[in-house]
Amino acid sequence: MIPKGSDVMFYFFIFLLFIFSILFLIPFKFMIYYEFTNQSKYRIIITYLFGLIKKEVDSTSKDIEQNKNGEDNSSKVNSIDFIRYIIDKGDIRKLYFRINIGFKDPSLLGIAVGIIWAIVNGIFAYFINSYDIDDIGDRDIQVIPIFDDDIFQLFFLCIIKVNLVYIITAYIRSLKIKKGGDSIAGTSNRRINENYNE
Incomplete structure (x- = not known):
C-alpha cells in the first residue's frame, strides 16, 4: 500500500522533529x-x-x-551577561585557576596574597552564581606565594558543556540587555577560597 501524500508529510515532520530534538539535546563543549x-x-x-x-x-x-578593523558593534551581545548565563545553565566539567605571585619583601607578599584571594573570590562569586564550588569534581584553584622573586603569572582553564537551547536563549536575552534591561544572571555570596586558602 502506497502511503498518501499527507501521511508522507506527517512522517517527514515527525522525522524532522526527532532530528531537531536530538540536536538540541547534544551539548556544545566550550574550552x-x-x-x-x-x-x-x-x-x-x-x-x-x-x-x-x-x-x-x-x-x-x-x-x-x-x-x-572596521567591525560593526551594533549587533554584539553583552559578553559578560552571556558568559554568566552560559555558566549558570551549563555543566562545568573542569576548572583550573592558578596565580603565581612573588615579592622579595615577605610582608608585602603576605598582604598581596590576601588581596588576590579576595579578588578571586569576588570574581568567581559573580560568574559562578549557581554552583557550589565543591560540586565541580575536576577543579584546582590556587594562589601560590613565591618568595625572593618579583613575579606575577596567571593561568585559567574552564571546560563547560551546555545545550544549544540555552545558547540561543542567552544570545537573545543578551541582545535585549544591550538595548536596555536587567542582568540575566543573579548574584551569589558563595566563597570559593574556603577550601583552597593558603
Whole structure:
C-alpha cells in the first residue's frame, strides 16, 4: 500500500522533529584558556556533534587583529551577561585557576596574597552564581606565594558543556540587555577560597 501524500508529510515532520530534538539535546563543549605571563593571551575552542563541528579563537592568530578593523558593534551581545548565563545553565566539567605571585619583601607578599584571594573570590562569586564550588569534581584553584622573586603569572582553564537551547536563549536575552534591561544572571555570596586558602 502506497502511503498518501499527507501521511508522507506527517512522517517527514515527525522525522524532522526527532532530528531537531536530538540536536538540541547534544551539548556544545566550550574550552576557555587564558594565560598571563610575559603577555596576555587566550584561546577558546567550541565543539559540537562530538567534535564534527569545531570553532577555535586564538588571540595569537593574525585573523583576530584583522577582524578588529572596521567591525560593526551594533549587533554584539553583552559578553559578560552571556558568559554568566552560559555558566549558570551549563555543566562545568573542569576548572583550573592558578596565580603565581612573588615579592622579595615577605610582608608585602603576605598582604598581596590576601588581596588576590579576595579578588578571586569576588570574581568567581559573580560568574559562578549557581554552583557550589565543591560540586565541580575536576577543579584546582590556587594562589601560590613565591618568595625572593618579583613575579606575577596567571593561568585559567574552564571546560563547560551546555545545550544549544540555552545558547540561543542567552544570545537573545543578551541582545535585549544591550538595548536596555536587567542582568540575566543573579548574584551569589558563595566563597570559593574556603577550601583552597593558603
